[in-house]
Amino acid sequence: MYSWPVRLSKPNADVFRAIADPTRRALLDLLSDKEHPALKLAEQFELTQPAISQHLKVLKQAGLVRERRVGRQRIYEIEAAPLMAVRDWVSHYEEFWETKLGALGRHLRKKDVKRRKN
Amino acid sequence: MYSWPVRLSKPNADVFRAIADPTRRALLDLLSDKEHPALKLAEQFELTQPAISQHLKVLKQAGLVRERRVGRQRIYEIEAAPLMAVRDWVSHYEEFWETKLGALGRHLRKKDVKRRKN
DNA sequence: ATCATATATTAGTAATATCTTATATGTCAA
DNA sequence: TTGACATATAAGATATTACTAATATATGAT
Numbered sequence: 150m151y152s153w154p155v156r157l158s159k160p161n162a163d164v165f166r167a168i169a170d171p172t173r174r175a176l177l178d179l180l181s182d183k184e185h186p187a188l189k190l191a192e193q194f195e196l197t198q199p200a201i202s203q204h205l206k207v208l209k210q211a212g213l214v215r216e217r218r219v220g221r222q223r224i225y226e227i228e229a230a231p232l233m234a235v236r237d238w239v240s241h242y243e244e245f246w247e248t249k250l251g252a253l254g255r256h257l258r259k260k261d262v263k264r265r266k267n
Numbered sequence: 268m269y270s271w272p273v274r275l276s277k278p279n280a281d282v283f284r285a286i287a288d289p290t291r292r293a294l295l296d297l298l299s300d301k302e303h304p305a306l307k308l309a310e311q312f313e314l315t316q317p318a319i320s321q322h323l324k325v326l327k328q329a330g331l332v333r334e335r336r337v338g339r340q341r342i343y344e345i346e347a348a349p350l351m352a353v354r355d356w357v358s359h360y361e362e363f364w365e366t367k368l369g370a371l372g373r374h375l376r377k378k379d380v381k382r383r384k385n
Numbered sequence: 386a387t388c389a390t391a392t393a394t395t396a397g398t399a400a401t402a403t404c405t406t407a408t409a410t411g412t413c414a415a
Numbered sequence: 416t417t418g419a420c421a422t423a424t425a426a427g428a429t430a431t432t433a434c435t436a437a438t439a440t441a442t443g444a445t
Contacts (some may be wrong), residue, residue: 241297242295315405
């Protein structure tokens with residue numbers, strides 16, 4: 150039974166929202182290769198440094214990056230663990246595309262085949 | 268080299284944005300069990316029928332649901348294929364949590380170990 | 386101390402998202 | 416045909432997001 154006050158959740162704590170933005174996904178892609186100081190990341194984009202700084206903040210609040218200070222630099226590292234939640238959620242849907250059986254196969258695999266009226 | 272005019276992309280055609288909203292994920296969860304007419308879906312939430320109708324529209328534009336008309340009902344079915352893009356993207360990060368080796372292991376597995384200055 | 390560098394934060398703006406209420410549309414049933 | 420039902424669409428309010436320009440903060444170099 151799904152029901153909750155949707156707008157009350159802290160938006161940025163949410164991994165799904167964090168990865169909804171293509172710039173932030175690109176940042177993670179860059180960081181998955183190796184750690185980077187903030188400016189090196191910003192240089193990869195046609196956005197200003199503050200824009201990237203703000204995106205990094207969202208990623209940090211979602212637990213997707215770690216930050217450490219080295220001199221005046223802030224080195225960002227990926228922290229991929231929260232993506233497990235995404236993987237887990239998506240993995241429930243794998244049966245829908247991985248089987249050659251399609252809808253019939255899924256139906257047959259269900260235990261509960263009794264009729265319910267809509 | 269990541270750079271694009273972020274705000275120019277049609278927002279709702281994007282699967283990542285579609286699943287960023289918890290209500291829409293819940294709709295997909297409901298539909299992964301079986302198809303449902305729109306009103307049955309709306310009843311599961313503390314939201315109005317138009318709100319759910321709008322969420323279903325976003326899902327449809329992202330290619331995540333199919334709709335068919337049966338009498339005055341609109342039956343919604345899941346169309347999970349676009350989620351493959353999400354799975355594929357996330358799967359690149361599995362090495363970060365699946366290995367017990369952690370960062371060292373990742374490092375050792377890389378071919379390119381040469382030094383680059385940041 | 387002063388200046389440059391690397392970065393974050395603030396303030397303001399425009400676009401987008403997410404609701405609600407009211408209304409329109411299409412279908413079935415009497 | 417008329418009315419009820421199932422749903423979508425429109426209009427409007429408000430919140431959130433994603434940016435920019437300006438400024439603040441901290442560190443390192445001279």
